[in-house]
Amino acid sequence: MVNMEVFECIITRRSIRNYLDIPVEWDKVGTILEAGRLAPSSGNIQDYNFIVVQDEEKRKAIAEASLRQHWMSKAPVYIVVCADLKKSERLYGVRGNRLYSIQNCAAAIENMLLTAHSLDLGACWVGAFDENVVSRVLNIPDYARPQAIITIGYSDENPKAPQRFPLTTVTFLEKYGNRIKDMPAVMHDYSLVMERNLKQGKSALGKTGSLLTEKGKELAKKIKEKFGK
């Protein structure tokens, strides 16, 4: 049963490239596929298909076709996400083919990655592969495009979170290039604002205390305790 808060799931998900030699329960695979099916898509077009691959020979051939990422074949299940370009083009022409089909698959993939994680499974989004070889191995027709392989299994590693750029780097306010200078204030994370002020030796608590939400006051109390009176 899925039992994780969404944001906790987003924060703690990692790409897993080492798997235990144990199978994945079929009902868990079903739940992951269901999460993909429920993803948003342009005009609800749902222009994708998911191929579940368990066969060992096929998994090995696909790993070989994925720039020899042999770690992949340790995962007992792959889900290969294919865009149905006939559908994408019929409804949305060039934009459907070049943009929506990719975004629709990506939304489904992310839903599946998060669901795998919430089910205590490890997964990895693999995009580096020879599309022609993968299409041949899986009988994928010309009008469909394999966009990603999701490897799934029980994790045999606990990788550290790779660094992400801070929000202030990736977010602009109102116009491109306009960086937000005080992100904690924008995010209503008063604890960070005050932690900074306290570090700078200002008596920020006295000045801003009355503006704080209940959550903010609680955090402020904790910070006060941490840094002393």
Ligand SMILES: Cc1cc2nc3c(=O)[nH]c(=O)nc-3n(C[C@H](O)[C@H](O)[C@H](O)COP(=O)(O)O)c2cc1C
């Ligand atoms: C479009 C795309 C393609 C990727 N292709 C590969 C791949 O071929 N092999 C691989 O090991 N990881 C691949 N990844 C996983 C990324 O390396 C990984 O998401 C990134 O390093 C951040 O790590 P995290 O997922 O643990 O947060 C891919 C991810 C995306 C979104």
